[in-house]
Amino acid sequence: MAAVDRLHQTSSHLTGSALSRSSSGTALKLSVHPFKVTVIGSGNWGTTIAKVIAENTCLNPQLFVKDVQMWVFEEKVDGKKLTEIINTKHENVKYLPGITLPGNLVANPDLIDSVRGADIIVFNIPHQFLPRIVKQLKGHVQPSVRAISCLKGFEVGPNGVQLLSAYITQELGMECGALSGANLAPEVAKENWSETTVAYQLPSDFRGEGKDVDHKLLKALFHRPYFHVNVIEDVAGVSIAGALKNVVALGCGFVEGLGWGNNAAAAIQRVGLGEIIKFGQVFFPESKVETYYKESAGVADLITTCSGGRNVRVGKYMATSGKNALDSEKELLNGQSAQGIITCKEVHEWLSSCKKTNEFPLFEAVYQIVYNGVPMVRLPDMIEELGCIAEEK
Ligand SMILES: NC(=O)c1ccc[n+]([C@@H]2O[C@H](COP(=O)([O-])OP(=O)(O)OC[C@H]3O[C@@H](n4cnc5c(N)ncnc54)[C@H](O)[C@@H]3O)[C@@H](O)[C@H]2O)c1
Numbered sequence: 127m128a129a130v131d132r133l134h135q136t137s138s139h140l141t142g143s144a145l146s147r148s149s150s151g152t153a154l155k156l157s158v159h160p161f162k163v164t165v166i167g168s169g170n171w172g173t174t175i176a177k178v179i180a181e182n183t184c185l186n187p188q189l190f191v192k193d194v195q196m197w198v199f200e201e202k203v204d205g206k207k208l209t210e211i212i213n214t215k216h217e218n219v220k221y222l223p224g225i226t227l228p229g230n231l232v233a234n235p236d237l238i239d240s241v242r243g244a245d246i247i248v249f250n251i252p253h254q255f256l257p258r259i260v261k262q263l264k265g266h267v268q269p270s271v272r273a274i275s276c277l278k279g280f281e282v283g284p285n286g287v288q289l290l291s292a293y294i295t296q297e298l299g300m301e302c303g304a305l306s307g308a309n310l311a312p313e314v315a316k317e318n319w320s321e322t323t324v325a326y327q328l329p330s331d332f333r334g335e336g337k338d339v340d341h342k343l344l345k346a347l348f349h350r351p352y353f354h355v356n357v358i359e360d361v362a363g364v365s366i367a368g369a370l371k372n373v374v375a376l377g378c379g380f381v382e383g384l385g386w387g388n389n390a391a392a393a394i395q396r397v398g399l400g401e402i403i404k405f406g407q408v409f410f411p412e413s414k415v416e417t418y419y420k421e422s423a424g425v426a427d428l429i430t431t432c433s434g435g436r437n438v439r440v441g442k443y444m445a446t447s448g449k450n451a452l453d454s455e456k457e458l459l460n461g462q463s464a465q466g467i468i469t470c471k472e473v474h475e476w477l478s479s480c481k482k483t484n485e486f487p488l489f490e491a492v493y494q495i496v497y498n499g500v501p502m503v504r505l506p507d508m509i510e511e512l513g514c515i516a517e518e519k
């Protein structure tokens with residue numbers, strides 16, 4: 127039963143709320159019942175963010191149920207079920223090897239069972255799997271549940287281009303925010319200091335402090351001494367920056383793999399940042415330009431992704447090996463996903479449908495290189511040519 131339902135059932139014998147201080151130092155009104163948290167996904171970042179959450183639920187029993195369910199797409203590793211390995215060895219040996227996970231993080235192969243009674247669901251899977259997950263969840267989660275999406279990408283379909291948080295809200299009825307930042311999973315997992323941005327808007331049916339998810343509660347859930355959280359309202363800006371920087375990182379990988387050096391990589395990031403901001407302004411006017419330069423989810427994530435993320439590595443490998451994107455991803459990432467490969471296709475489909483590909487020449491060039499075999503050396507010319515066509519119009 128969700129905390130809010132339990133809250134309503136027991137409200138007759140409530141005597142009021144008390145003030146508590148979370149491990150992040152934030153003063154919070156106590157929830158009548160602690161919030162139960164489920165993480166859907168257990169990849170490189172999924173496992174890392176589940177570790178962060180489980181550390182906080184353990185430290186804040188007044189706010190959260192200690193055990194955190196983590197849904198795992200079951201697979202065998204050396205003949206053993208991954209869930210069993212995680213629950214006995216406390217290590218995700220396939221997707222986050224070498225990192226000890228908290229004992230209160232429980233791997234669960236049953237999606238529906240993992241969300242039973244959850245008050246907060248954190249979505250953290252490669253976004254191509256989201257429609258199937260959401261379909262399975264329908265009818266098994268209450269709209270009163272709140273969600274945070276750590277996914278990077280878009281949903282392009284009959285409703286045009288959609289943020290993944292909006293897609294989750296549309297399909298499951300639950301309010302959904304976003305978490306994104308300069309957060310390469312292996313560094314966060316090792317507890318090296320970094321920052322992130324959580325974006326969440328209080329829904330119209332907000333039930334009140336201590337009874338519902340708000341900015342203070344989200345800070346208590348995600349903030350760690352090594353993982354500094356800033357909570358804002360701009361869900362669109364955070365999501366757009368997180369999705370599109372992966373496309374820019376592929377472009378960066380191409381010029382690095384071609385051996386063109388730091389200046390070329392900086393040029394790609396400059397053009398990329400401009401296109402990210404423009405995409406937000408044109409298609410999601412509610413997004414705020416300041417998010418892109420002030421927040422970790424903005425330019426900081428662009429820099430870190432273009433320095434050491436999986437997309438830049440895939441782009442570079444494509445350039446040095448001559449292999450295509452999917453083969454490069456498979457050979458380099460051991461089952462992990464470089465989300466820029468799918469995102470550049472989603473962006474191309476959307477821009478084509480509204481005849482605006484020329485206005486985003488870097489995004490379009492990356493798409494043409496990945497899907498139509500256009501030579502990478504044409505990247506500078508394509509950026510210039512397409513940009514000129516757009517200006518002439
Ligand atoms: N890794 C990072 O550094 C990082 C950081 C921030 C955000 N993100 C974002 O978080 C999201 C999740 O990334 P990740 O790194 O956790 O995943 P990942 O790239 O490591 O992908 C592997 C995961 O996909 C799962 N999977 C494989 N086939 C599946 C299927 N058919 N159905 C459902 N799941 C399946 C695997 O079980 C595994 O959990 C992505 O959108 C990514 O861009 C990643």
Ligand SMILES: O=P(O)(O)OC[C@H](O)CO
Nearest residue numbers: 307308309310435436437
């Ligand atoms: O490894 P990537 O390229 O998926 O990027 C990881 C994160 O998004 C960086 O913050």
